[in-house]
Amino acid sequence: MATIVSLGLGLLFAVVILLRTKAQLTVSAGPQLFTYELVKEYPHDPNAFTQGIEFDRNGALEFFWESTGMHGQSTVRQVELETGNVLRSKALAPSDFGEGLAKFGNKLYQEVWQSGKLYEYDINNFDDVKTLAGPLTDGWGITTDNKSLILSDGSSTLSYIDPTTLAVQKTLQVTDGGLPAFALNELEYVNGEIWANIWLTDCIARIDPATGIIKAWIQLAQLRTALKAQNIQQTYPMDVLNGIAYDEATGRVFVTGKYWPRLYEIKPRLQSASPNPLELLEVRRRCLRSNSGT
C-alpha cells in the first residue's frame, strides 16, 4: 500500500514538473500574437504620405499632428480627427523628405529621411522652427517617454537622445526570438511600451523598453487589403501601413498608412498568448525583417 501511494505521489510530481517545464518553455518561447478589432473609421487625406501621427486635443477639438513625406509633398500639419480636415500645414523644402514626428512639451520634432537633422516647431506657430543637427545619419521614426526623444533609423536599434543637448543617452537593440528586428519605422509610446511599424509589413511590434524584446506582434494585413479592395479613386496608389497614435485619456489606438484615404481606431485582440512554433515561424516570416532595405 505504502509503495503504491509513494509511486502514485512520485508520478504526480513527475507530471507536475513536466507540466511546469512545458509551461515555462511556452512562456519563454515568444511574443504574444494579436489581431485587431475595427472600432471606427475616419477620413484621411489620400495625398498624405503619412510618416508620423500624434494624437492631441484642445478642449473639445480632437486632432493629430501629422508629418508627411516625399520630396515636394512633405509637410507638418494639424489634422482634425473627425473630418480629416487639414487645419494647418507647413510645407518643407522640396529637398526634404519628411519622416517621423513626436510632441515633447510645446514642441514638435520632425525627422528628415537620409539626414540627421530634426526640425523643432512651436506647436502654436509652425513658422517658429529651428533646425537641429541630430546625432544620427538617417531619420525614420520618433517618439518620446517625456525624458528622451527616441529615434529609429531603419536599423534594429533605437537611440535615446537628450532633447536639449541632442546627445545619445543610450541605445536599445530590438529583438524577437534572439534575432535583431530591422526596419523599425514610425514609433509610438503606448502604455509603457514602444510600438513600431515595421517598414513594408502589416505588422506592429510591441517592444519592452527595458529589454528591447518584442513582447507582442499586432498583425493588421486585413485592414490594408480591405481598404484596397474598396478601390477608392485617388491620385497616388495606397502604400504601406504607417502611423500609430495613442490617446492616453481614453486608451484609443489609431493607425493609418501612406496615401491611405482612411484612418482607423483599432483595438488589439489577443489571438494567441503562447503561440506554437509553427505560429511563431509564420509571424516572423511576415513581420520580422533581417535588413532595412527593400
Ligand SMILES: *[C@@H]1O[C@H](CO)[C@@H](O)[C@H](O)[C@H]1NC(C)=O
Ligand atoms: C508625456 O506627457 C504628455 C503631456 O503631459 C502626456 O500626455 C503623455 O502621456 C506623456 N507620455 C508618456 C510616455 O509618459
